[in-house]
Amino acid sequence: MSQRERDELHWLKQAQQRTVTQREAAQRMGVSERWVRKLLATMVEKGDAVVVHGLRGRPSNRRLPEETRRQAMAQLKQPEWHDFGPTFAAEQLARRHQIDVGKETLRKWMIEEGIWKSKPAEVNQVHLWRARRTGFGELVQWDTSEHDWLEGRGPVRYLVRMIDDATSWSWGRFVESDATAQNMGVLWEYLEKNGRMVDVYTDRDSMFAVPPKAGESRKEEREADRLTQLGRALRELGIGSILAYSPQAKGRVERSFLTAQDRLVKHLRLARISTLAAANAFLEQEYWPEWNERFALPVAEVPDHHRPLAPGTELAAILCHVEERVIGKDYTFSFAARRYQIVRAEVQAGMHRRRLRVEVRLNGEIKVRYEGRYLTIHECGTPAPEATPVRAARPVRKDHNAGGRSAWMQGFFDRPSPPLWKLIDR
Secondary structure, three states: OOHHHHHHHHHHHHHHOOOOOHHHHHHHHOOOHHHHHHHHHHHHHHHHHHHOOOOOOOOOOOOOOHHHHHHHHHHHOOHHHOOOOHHHHHHHHHHHHOOOOOHHHHHHHHHHHOOOOOOOOOOOOOOOOOOOOOOEOOEEEEEEEEOOOOOOOOOOOEEEEEEEOOOOOEEEEEEOOOOHHHHHHHHHHHHHHHOEOOEEEEOOOOOOOOOOOOOOOHHHHHHHOOOOHHHHHHHHHOOEEEEOOOHHHHHHHHHHHHHHHHHHHHHHHHOOOOOHHHHHHHHHHHHHHHHHHHOOOOHHHOOEOOEOOOOOOOHHHHOOEEEEEEOOOOOEEEEOOEEEEEOHHHOOOOOOOOEEEEEEOOOOOEEEEEOOEEEOEEEOOOOOOOOOOOOOOOOOOOOOOOOOOOHHHOOHHHOOOOHHHHHHHO
16 A cells, blocks of 8 residues: 555545544545545445555556567567667567567566566766757768677678767768778768768877877877878868867767667668678668668758868869879889879970879779879889870769769779778778
């Protein structure tokens, strides 16, 4: 009997003994006088049990059939469901097996069956709260999670993810390695989908930040302005770069990885995926649409701060490995332990001791640009290629950022990295 029921019984007995009036007892109990009179009449037959609700101990009329419980528990005892929590299990039972059970009901069943144990809440270290940005594309958090995503069924360990700070809208790819080229490829796809974000928020990994010199202060490090290949590419695209000093600073993407390491791993297990190509297809077709619909705010409800790419922007020339070289007196230059010759037809007076830009594209091609134009080169000791006539540039598509996608990027994440890139990346 609860304390409230004991108090009600006390006032009923006071009214029965005429110590207080029925009106006073009704006021104390918070009921009507008519109900007090009815309880007093019933009290003659039931005694003190009159204050106990008549449905106590009886099964609810809305109780789920025992067959539903049996089917749900039989499914959850399958090997591939061994680590499912009540919330995710309830979703997948309804989606895959049409077994509609509330997560709390399922939690109770799982505890009774011994396949789930409630966990006490832990008090974690408290960090200062930062308000979300107000616009879509104003700040994008960017990080990589290393995890055995396929649980040994295939060599898929790295997930590169970009998540919008204002809406939690997400995009990403599984990649072979957490290297500069693979991250550039993910950025390329993001730019084609949405345009240029205002800022990106990353950690201080070596692909994003040059390590400071010994004894160098943060102010001296900023003044030195040393850039990695990704830092240079972001600057050329007009995208700001914010480098975090702790994982908690970019907590949104860190927490999203914890969710993915639980939900995404189980999704891939149930879909029986075992290859990198199939895993990326699942991300694009199922996981990201479900995530953005369920966990992200509708992007249409916030201002869009993405900016279109400037006319004539060639992403292949920016998202690549870039170095500068000096032209020798014989119109050659060294790069990657090889010597390259500029073809005679493109030699100009005054090239001696001038700098040129060497671009190693993501597909392994080497392009050389001098004063805004590309030169034809060949490796010394090999036949010179025939000069190709210069063709007029095609007009830039006006809908480049309105759904257009570069065919060059198709299959990029499913093929191995070029040997030359691996050599330079070391």
